[in-house]
Amino acid sequence: MRYLPNSPGDRTRMLNEIGLKSIEELFNQIPEELRLKRPLQVPGPFSEQEILEFFREAAKESSHEYVSLLGAGVYQHYRPVIIDVLLSRGEFLTAYTPYQAELAQGTLQALFEFQTLITQLTGMEVANASLYDGSTATNEAVLMAMRVTRRERVVLARTLHPEYREVIRTYLQNLGVKQVEVPYAPSGQIDLAQLESNLDHETAALVIQSPNFFGSIERVREIAAMTRKCGALLIVAVPEPLSLALVKEPSEADIVCGEAQSFGVPVAFGGPFAGFLATREKFVRQIPGRLVGQTVDSEGRRGFVLTLVTREQFIRREKATSNICTSQSLCALAATIYLCLLGKQGLKRLAEHNLAKTHYAAKVLASVAGFEIPFTAPYFNEFVIKTPDHAVDLLETLREGKIIGGLELERFYPELKNHLLLCVTEVVRKADIDRMAEVYRRFGSHSRTQVTEGELQAAPAGEKD
Amino acid sequence: MTRNEGLIFERSSPGKTGMELSALDVPPVSAKELLGEEFYRSEIQGFPEVSELEVVRHFTRLSTWNYGIDTGLYPLGSCTMKYNPRVNETVAALEGLATDHPYTPESLAQGCLKVLAQTARCLIEITGMDAISLQPAAGAQGELTGLLMMRAYHKDRNEQRRYILVPDSAHGTNPASVTIAGYEARNLKSNDRGCVGLEELGRAMTEEVAGLMLTNPNTLGIFEDQIQEIARRVHAKGGLVYMDGANMNALVGVARPGEFGVDVMHLNLHKTFSTPHGGGGPGSGPVAVKKILEPFLPAPIIEEDAEGFYRVNHDRPKSIGRVRAFYGNFGMAVRALAYILAYGPQGLRQVTEDAVLNANYVLAKLRSAYELAYDAPAMHECVFSDRRQAQHGVRTGDIAKRLIDYGFHPYTVSFPLIVSGAMMIEPTESASKAELDAFIDAMLSIAREVEEDPQIVTSAPHTTRVTRLDEATAARKPVLRWKP
Amino acid sequence: MYPEEFLYTQDHEWIRVDGNTASVGITDHAQKELGDIVFVELPQVGAHLTAKESFGTVESVKAVADIYSPVTGEVIAVNPKIQNAPELVNSDPHGEGWLIQLELKDRSETDRLMSAEEYEAYLKGGAAH
Structure with missing residues (x-):
């Protein structure tokens, strides 16, 4: 098989060296009755040519010849060719999470640049190195607001992406958190009167989207004044961050989260994408996900490391700020390249x-x-x-x-x-x-x-x- | 030359751009007028302005500071750093697969739906489970999805259960997911073989316990050979068995969790099924279940009708709901399917055999110089302790850094936590004997250095662009963004 | 090494009692085990602590440790320097690196704590984490 580097002779030699007679002996730990006695029923093996043919055939049954006016959280923008040229470099594509900083300065510096770009776009002070996607980033923002405020009531705009709301509902359903939805006004924006009556001193967060699911731009400043009055955090979700190049950044918000897919990440039937989450400096220890920080090496040269890792699951286990263990580095890298190209x-x-x-x-x-x-x-x-x-x-x-x-x-x-x-x-x-x-x-x-x-x-x- | 690349912001100067737009074919508008003063933004302060070539050089140079699987052996335990076939990238980028919008009408998205359905079918066969959801975006989200389904299952039976048992050798995401699911994690101490002991389980498994989260093979690379009895005892108390499938690379084609008594499990497509790690994501964490949990799977699910037409079924009244928007990381399913097709049934088994053989070969060759954490045959990975080297003041982290000087990526450091100074090595099937021999020589050479010249090990690496970085200052005074 | 006038816990906190008030910190042994301390989370002044209750955390680059109150009492001061200079816990754990001051509720609680001599013996006994 073309992907496997050992020859039959290598295998025999290795078996001999470890004192085994047959490959089957390697699996002696597995009780006999649990071992599979038949080949798996999956198609293949396929040559590379056959793989291409198989997927080209599938790709035909698609909408690629259509003009599409679908948006709703996933945006079709032109992708400069440079993105894939750079993403396909094996050093980026095939590297692990940058725990060994000395061998991962490329990924780390690029993610540091991503964090910077996101703060510049959103008007926030700090941003993480990306989360799964916009829906989960928004959910993480809600969980973060509950940690910060120690409150357990969440108010959602009905104009927040319906699938984002579904994800939040799934996550909160077992945590005993009250959820309230606020309707929209004839303008297509959140109904401010209804909003005011739905915010109280038990509210951890209000989540709005801007531009919202209908495309309407929300009055972030006015809304922020309302949440501030009751001590709740304002979360603004931005699934179309290209808007931030023309629409005033929601700098009055406490957390700005969203989806970086618009920035050079393929539509790909809904994923993989890259969620982002940005906030104020004072909440930095409550941020979920990876953070890259700048530091120096033993000779004083600038370098980058994953930092504030004690927030994370591999150290804090059941007390972690989140169970998330990965970012979407490669998609975040695509977004970074894209934003640098456009400038x-x-x-x-x-x-x-x-x-x-x-x-x-x-x-x-x-x-x-x-x-x-x-x-x-x-x-x-x-x-x-x-x-x-x-x-x-x-x-x-x-x-x-x-x-x-x-x-x-x-x-x-x-x-x-x-x-x-x-x-x-x-x-x-x-x-x-x-x-x-x-x-x-x-x-x-x-x-x-x-x-x-x-x-x-x-x-x-x-x-x- | 490539060692002095600054931040992209430092290359910026006003008026440069790396991309031009096509001519605007509609009348121009005044953004300020359309949006009004209240909403109009005039500029993004600090944003870079660079040319295309500068972008190409910048990221190409950065890439040279990374080490990838394409560069060489990457024996990170529990991460399964296997070859990421390039044809998988090609097919994932095909027009039609990379370009369909998730809200494309079903009749125009049959290709994408078919890929999802076929991937699902293959993964069900490989795991021996009954149904699957490809929605979870990563392993940790798969865990949470599985736990939420366990919760929904008990609730459906009008049962209230509070605890999930988690062995102390488990990956940190396990207890973290337990908390997010609204359960409390109860630590299960491993026995002297590094496995879940029946006695300890018997004490902990009460009717307040919703289930057990088990990694098999566990994080020590040991197969939990009492899994059937463990499952029987958990089931006897009304609990469910969750299997963390992080280590499925030891089992594909050899044994199927569906036959162990496992009720729900997740897979990591970025480990077992070769989708690239990409420097930390994207991943994909499908969750497979037995029939009893099928009604609770995240909605929607994809079904094939009698005419071979694929439909998206949102009508799932008992579903736990969505865990992620759309269909999860579709692009990862494309790659995983390409991987499965490339190998076929015999090939997939060969992968497992080679992965296990390679791990046992490393174990056999290094046990003279390093102390084994638990003296048992390995599955796909083996775990040593730095106990002997620690006597010379050298710890696992130092040995790992020294490996870099020998041209290898380090193994996994200090995990699992139950092993003092753990060194966790997973060669995967992608390591040739020749490469493993070179790695083994390096490890033996470092073991000698530890005795003769520990200083060279504790000050490693000596060959990288940067030496050891000051992590304490980074954490005390976090600098998380560039500022002009 | 370990000041005679302090008392110690098995979780490696020290306490210096002065009349009805006491200062609390972590021991030199604890700071060494943790390595470079990067962050300390402390309660607010006015918080009521019970003996053996966790009142905060000490974080190094890659570890987090809970800190437990040796006695019951009310927090009357937190070290103002610690937030910006957590490294004080490394450089001077028994002095400048103190964490909180308490007003004691029941002095007799200190009876079950270890003396410097006992603590050193405890460390030698391998009971250290």
Whole structure:
């Protein structure tokens, strides 16, 4: 087998040297009745060529020829080729967690740069070296806020990504933590009046997302004033951190967490990604996950080490700040390379392109009769559009033209029937948007007649929203 | 030359960029107007500005300060640093697999769903379990997922149980996960063979105990040969058996945990199934279960219908919920499947045989110079103690650093905790005899140095870009970011 | 090595009683075992401690140790220098590296603690962790 370096002769020699007669003897520790007496029923062995063929075949059954307007926590941005060129260096790709600092200065310095970039983007003082993804980073932020405040009540905006909320629910379900959800206002932002009445002196944290799940930008400063009053921590989740190049950083928050996937990490059907978590210096000992710190070697040269490790599970065991034992170094490295390539001006220009395209799409699509933008708050590269009816049919018609026309919000918000969430990044062309508008127009006029008939037959009064 | 690369921020100067955008094909907008004063940000202070070539050189130079599996032997115990086949990277980057959005409609995502389903099927066969979730993002999250399922199972039977038994040799994530799951960890002292003793288990296993978390082979590289009896006793008190599958590289194709009495376990795709460690992630920690726990698996799960169409089933009323957004680390499943396909049934068994043979070879060759922690045959790794060397003032950490000078990555230092000055060596199947012989020679040579010239060992490494780093200052006055 | 006027615990804390108050720290042996101390977590002034209760932690680069109160009492002072200079616990564990001061509740509790001589014998006996 091509991956195995020992020859049959090597194996025999090694067996002889350790005084065994057969390979089977190596497994004498395992009780006879527990040993598998048949070959595993898995496919293979495949040559390299066969592996490529197998996966190329699978890759065909995909949406890669489609223009997609899906966002909702996973963003399709252009990835410069340099990223994969550098990530494929074996010294990065095949290294372990940098416990042996002298042999891992490359990874350590890159992660130190990642931490710095995240603090600059978020307006926070310290950031960790990444967590699994945005959903788990947000959950870790909640657990951290509970440690800091020693309180056990958590308030979540309903406009926080529904899957992030599900993850938090899973983690908190056995810890006896009260969870409250705050609805959104007609603006698409969190309902501030409702929020105020839901915050109290037992609240450990409020979690909002900005731009939120509908794309609306939240009023972080006002919200922070409310949480501060009751001694709760404000957690701001940012699943689309490209927004931070144009949207004011949430520096009034206590913890800013989110997803770095936008920065050069492939969409890859949802992972692997890189979560981030940034906070104020005074909470540094409560941060979950790895932290890289700068120091000097015995000759005074600058170097980097994993630091404050006593927070972590391998030392503190059941008293650790988190059970997390890994970061997402390689994805964080991708993000670091990406951010360095774009740089200060490039990232801002890219964000401006996203903003321009999104607002163009919103204008063109919402100008079609019957379509409207229900929420009024400012947005970055995502917005909600309300279709006259049968959003499912619209999406299907768009698919015939090789367009995936957004996410049906009803899946997560039953009250938002016929509402679509659209994301327009730099990879979507004007021509695609215009083509969509064409389908919208045809669909709009076509479906109105259809629905009139439908309503006459079946729809009970009051069903419409 | 490559030794003096500064931070990227120190190369920055205004006006440079490493990437240009395509021309904007829609009318430009004023961000300040659209977002309003309240939300508009004019600049990111301190952000770098460098050219493409500078980025390439910067990260290429940094990479040369790292040691990877591609560089040489990486005998880190409990980490299974095996060869990461490059074709796996190629297929994971294929358009269609790397580019599908997780909310792509099912009918357009059959390729990705099929990869997930096939990976699941292979892992179920390898573990001998009944069902699996690929959602957990890493081993520790797999542990937590398994524990939450145990909890849901007991709750479903109207039982309240408070404790989880964790052997003192366990990985630190085990007790940490227990706490996060809302349980209390109860330490189980290992017996004189380094294993879980039936007597100790009998005392600890009460009806207040939800289950036992067991690593098998354990962190000493020893197979818990009483596993069936252990499982029987845990089950007799209504508890469940969780197996930490960190050491599955000792078992694939040879024995299946599903036949040991294990109810739930996790796998580490980044260990046993060759997905790259990437300098500390991403990993993937699928959780496999027996039928009784299947209803509690994280939602959603992927099902294949009679026509061979893959569907995502969200309708799982007893599920513990999600542990991570979307489908977990899909890209890692692609790589793991490519690994399994490359080897096939015979090859997977050969991997296990070679991994165990290599560990026993190292054990046999080093036992004259280093004291074995427990004198038992090894599975895929072996653990020595630094007791003899400590008499000369040299500890496991020093020997590890000295190995660097000999061109090897160190073994795992000071773990498991129950061994004083542990030196944990896992060669994996990827080490050739020639390479192991060189490693063994290095270890024997260091053992001699310890007796003749301990100073050279305690001041190692001598050949790296930096010497030993001042970790105390790093922790006392943390500097966690660059500042202008 | 170990001051005669101090009393010692099996967990390697020392206590110096002065009337109704006492200072508490960790012993030279404990600081050596831990190595470079990088962080000390201490209770607030006013906290009530019971004998043998953990009142904080001492952290080195790679280890954490709980510190236990030798006696019952109220915290009346914490060493203000420790937060910024935890290395004092290494350089002067029995002096500048003191951790807290307590107001004693029951002086008789000190009866079961070890004298310097007993503590040294205890260390020699291999009972040290």
